[in-house]
Every structure is written in structure tokens, then in C-alpha cells.
Amino acid sequence: MASSALQDDSDDGMDEFMDKFKTQKYENAFSESNWEKEFEKVPMFMKTAPDEINPETHPDLACLQSIIHDDDRPPEEQAQCLKDEGNEYFKEKDYKKAILTYTTGLKKNCSDQDINTVLLTNRAAAHFHLGNMRSALNDAVAAKKIKPDHLKALIRGAQCCMELRNFAEAIQWCDAGLKLHPTDKKLQELRAAADKQKRAAERDARKAKAKEKKDHSEREALLAAIKERGVKLLQPEKPPQHGSDSEDEDGGSAAGVAELSLDGLSSQEATGARVFMDEQGSLQWPVLFLYPEHQQSDFISAFSDSSCFIDHLAVMFGEELPPWDTDSKYLPQNLQLFFEDEEKETLYQVDPETSLLKALQHKRCFVKAGTPSFIVLVKGSSFWKQFLTGKKTQRL
Structure with a gap:
């Protein structure tokens, strides 16, 4: 009987609790006007990450971030998580945040050289998209030192040299890559383009040098003709000075x-x-x-x-x-x-x-x-x- 009475009390209490929803509105419920904003607070449904993660406004995201950056975990695991996080920023074309995240991953000094190589090549890609060609090339060089056969590092190094108009060095990157990946089409295309640009640059340099030599010769001949005719030139920034000590009544002053x-x-x-x-x-x-x-x-x-x-x-x-x-x-x-x-x-x-x-x-x-x-x-x-x-x- 006692058990039956307790059961009745529980049922009665639940009925009373449920009856409240008929007369009182749930204050924190989603509505047509705020559901999108509320969904943006849920990490799973976020379209973009906030610039600053405040535990009060984004408690779930702050919790996930603390898990990702837990210093108690092995460096390899932390670096891997940071690589993945950087990749997400990269997909969103937020290259600056991607660079910062990849850099943080590299600072973990993990022993997995594959992860370090990917962090470097991915950071090189982010720098490349921002136009930081020197930084991108430096990362490609560092990645190549770790893994000389890493295809993405070889391609990125060649691309950076092309953008920097260092075509001879781009060819060297391509040749090094083709020895290890002889059938890679991207390296083949880059080498052909670098060779074409190199020959065009050399041709333009020869033309410019020849034109400079011709112009110099013509101007020297022109100056000789002016001198032969006895025409006197004035420097535009130095007009004649009044009362010069070197004044000559017949020939005039040499000043200016x-x-x-x-x-x-x-x-x-x-x-x-x-x-x-x-x-x-x-x-x-x-x-x-x-x-x-x-x-x-x-x-x-x-x-x-x-x-x-x-x-x-x-x-x-x-x-x-x-x-x-x-x-x-x-x-x-x-x-x-x-x-x-x-x-x-x-x-x-x-x-x-x-x-x-x-x-x-x-x-x-x-x-x-x-x-x-x-x-x-x-x-x-x-x-x-x-x-x-x-x-x-x-x-x-």
C-alpha cells in the first residue's frame, strides 16, 4: 500500500509539472526569430569560428578548445589536433588564423616528422595564398629538409620561385622533384613554364642591355655634337649666381x-x-x-x-x-x-x-x-x- 501511495504521489507531481506548460511558456525555448542565432552557438552547427572564444558566451566551444589544447596530452596528439584545426581555417579561407594554428602545432616539437612536414607545407600554402612568397618558400625548404621526397613541398617550392621570378631556382625544384616523382604532371607543367619564362627573361635582359648600350652611345654622340658646336648647358637646379668671383666680362661666368x-x-x-x-x-x-x-x-x-x-x-x-x-x-x-x-x-x-x-x-x-x-x-x-x-x- 505504501509503495502504491508513493507511486500515486509521483504521478501526481508529474501531472502537475506537465500542466505548467499549458499555462507558462518555456523562457529558453528556440523561436522562429532566434533559432539561427542559437544554432550558431552550437559547435556542430557553427559556420565560422568566433574571433575570441569566451567561456560565458560559447561554453561548449571553449570546452572543446580546452580538450584540443590540453598540454597533458602527448605533443604528437596536440600537433595533430592543431593541424586539423588549421585545415578547417584554411577551408574557410581564413589563412591568417590557419598560419597561427599551424605555427602553434610546430611549436609542440612533436617527434612525428610526418606531422611536422604537413604543418610546414600547409603553412606554406596559407602564406602562398596571402602573397607571402618568401615565407611560403622558407616553409617549403624546411619541409623538404625533413622529407626530401614530399611532393607538396616540392611543388610549393617551385611555385614560390615562379612567383618570385626566380625561374632558374624553380627549375631546380622541379628537377629535384621529377627525379623522385618522374610522372607527376604538375611538376612537369611547372618545369616547362619555368623554362619558358627563364628564356623569355634572358631574352628581355639581352634586349634591355643592347638598348641601354645603344642609348648610351647615341647620347654620348649627342653630347659630343653639342660640345663641338660650342653650345653651353645649364643645370636646371643650379641657375647662374650673381656676383660670382669667377665672372669674366667676355666669356661670362662659369658658375651654374x-x-x-x-x-x-x-x-x-x-x-x-x-x-x-x-x-x-x-x-x-x-x-x-x-x-x-x-x-x-x-x-x-x-x-x-x-x-x-x-x-x-x-x-x-x-x-x-x-x-x-x-x-x-x-x-x-x-x-x-x-x-x-x-x-x-x-x-x-x-x-x-x-x-x-x-x-x-x-x-x-x-x-x-x-x-x-x-x-x-x-x-x-x-x-x-x-x-x-x-x-x-x-x-x-
């Missing part, structure tokens, strides 16, 4: 005058053109005409030193005048040309019938930044009078 060197022909970056020698042996200069009255300019990319100024002025101010010449004053017969001697603060007038070479050979004409420049004024104009007032002028 460039030795005939490649530095004196540096206008190409600024103007897109530089002096060159044509097939007839004439020097073609980039020349700048300045019109201070209107703050305008003209640039001639190739002005032969044997041509006269009037040849170009007749074209620039011929039938059609520039739009800024509203008074139609800039007619060839009205124009005067000057070059400026900045050191002596003197303007030298150039006859339009004069050749460019004769002007450049003047003892006070210095070519700055590889580009001769000339000021163009309208003779007799009000601006002409104002501009020349107080300035020293001389005829060429």
Missing part, C-alpha cells in the same frame, strides 16, 4: 654652367621632348617662345639648329593669328626676339633671319634644362616700351 653630361638634357620629363640628332646630322631642339604681354607661350618640339627663327614665326603668325592676339599685332615683320642672360640681367636681341645654332653659340646664351627659350615682343607697342624700360639690351 653644366659640364656636358646627361644631367644637362633633363627637360624630357617636363616637356615630353629633348634634343636629338637627325639623320642629316642637325640637332633638333625643343624650343620655347614666350609672349609676356599676353602670358602665353608656344612650344616647338623639334627646331633644327640649321633653321632660322623666321621660318617658324612665319608659320605661327601667318594667315591665321592666335586667338589671344585680338589686335592682330603679332605679324612676323613686327616681331622682335630676345634671349635672356639671367646672370647679367641682360636681354640679347636676335635677328629673326638668324639660325638657331648661331643664337645658341653666343657666348652669353645658356640652355637651361635642355630647352632654349626666347621672348617675343611686338616692336613699337606700348608693352614693348614698358617691358624694355630699365633693362639692358644688346644685339646679337
Whole structure:
């Protein structure tokens, strides 16, 4: 009877407990709005691992991680678990975390060299996908030292060398691998590609060297021609200095005058053109005409030193005048040309019938930044009078 009474009490209690669900809602139950979020807390259903594992927010995951990283277990078992964990990060393309995990596995110093080799090759793969080719190559080398016949290490080493454009070394990796794996298609393809790239790089290097030699020869010939004509170059960063002690009234100051060197022909970056020698042996200069009255300019990319100024002025101010010449004053017969001697603060007038070479050979004409420049004024104009007032002028 006592037993029957206890049974009745138990049944009654269960009925009462179950009756609560009819009137009270279970607070921690999944709902349509939160089931996905709750599932994400379960390690089995997680799509991605959290950056930081907090025991309070992810107790199950923290428990699993403590099992994986249990230092009481053998190093081989710990390294194996870390390798597997790193592989999961790798599959998720989280290569940085994969590298950290593989590195932790290597620090376990396990005695299983197969595991260490895989950790190294897998870390090399993660570095490779991040573009860290040097680190990837170092890991491939380390893996190859442990297991010289490890196929993935050999392939990865060759791939890294290809990316680093060290094609000769890539071929060495492939040859070493093909001795051990003679039928591996990946190594065969890599070797063929490395050999092709190596030959192309060598060909490009030969072409570049030949072009460099040709360019140097042409520039030396150009400088010799400039020197022979007596043209003086100025370093663009060192304009003439006023009051130089070495000033000579006839020949002028040597200060700021460039030795005939490649530095004196540096206008190409600024103007897109530089002096060159044509097939007839004439020097073609980039020349700048300045019109201070209107703050305008003209640039001639190739002005032969044997041509006269009037040849170009007749074209620039011929039938059609520039739009800024509203008074139609800039007619060839009205124009005067000057070059400026900045050191002596003197303007030298150039006859339009004069050749460019004769002007450049003047003892006070210095070519700055590889580009001769000339000021163009309208003779007799009000601006002409104002501009020349107080300035020293001389005829060429």
C-alpha cells in the first residue's frame, strides 16, 4: 500500500509539472526569430569560428578548445589536433588564423616528422595564398629538409620561385622533384613554364642591355655634337649666381654652367621632348617662345639648329593669328626676339633671319634644362616700351 501511495504521489507531481506548460511558456525555448542565432552557438552547427572564444558566451566551444589544447596530452596528439584545426581555417579561407594554428602545432616539437612536414607545407600554402612568397618558400625548404621526397613541398617550392621570378631556382625544384616523382604532371607543367619564362627573361635582359648600350652611345654622340658646336648647358637646379668671383666680362661666368653630361638634357620629363640628332646630322631642339604681354607661350618640339627663327614665326603668325592676339599685332615683320642672360640681367636681341645654332653659340646664351627659350615682343607697342624700360639690351 505504501509503495502504491508513493507511486500515486509521483504521478501526481508529474501531472502537475506537465500542466505548467499549458499555462507558462518555456523562457529558453528556440523561436522562429532566434533559432539561427542559437544554432550558431552550437559547435556542430557553427559556420565560422568566433574571433575570441569566451567561456560565458560559447561554453561548449571553449570546452572543446580546452580538450584540443590540453598540454597533458602527448605533443604528437596536440600537433595533430592543431593541424586539423588549421585545415578547417584554411577551408574557410581564413589563412591568417590557419598560419597561427599551424605555427602553434610546430611549436609542440612533436617527434612525428610526418606531422611536422604537413604543418610546414600547409603553412606554406596559407602564406602562398596571402602573397607571402618568401615565407611560403622558407616553409617549403624546411619541409623538404625533413622529407626530401614530399611532393607538396616540392611543388610549393617551385611555385614560390615562379612567383618570385626566380625561374632558374624553380627549375631546380622541379628537377629535384621529377627525379623522385618522374610522372607527376604538375611538376612537369611547372618545369616547362619555368623554362619558358627563364628564356623569355634572358631574352628581355639581352634586349634591355643592347638598348641601354645603344642609348648610351647615341647620347654620348649627342653630347659630343653639342660640345663641338660650342653650345653651353645649364643645370636646371643650379641657375647662374650673381656676383660670382669667377665672372669674366667676355666669356661670362662659369658658375651654374653644366659640364656636358646627361644631367644637362633633363627637360624630357617636363616637356615630353629633348634634343636629338637627325639623320642629316642637325640637332633638333625643343624650343620655347614666350609672349609676356599676353602670358602665353608656344612650344616647338623639334627646331633644327640649321633653321632660322623666321621660318617658324612665319608659320605661327601667318594667315591665321592666335586667338589671344585680338589686335592682330603679332605679324612676323613686327616681331622682335630676345634671349635672356639671367646672370647679367641682360636681354640679347636676335635677328629673326638668324639660325638657331648661331643664337645658341653666343657666348652669353645658356640652355637651361635642355630647352632654349626666347621672348617675343611686338616692336613699337606700348608693352614693348614698358617691358624694355630699365633693362639692358644688346644685339646679337
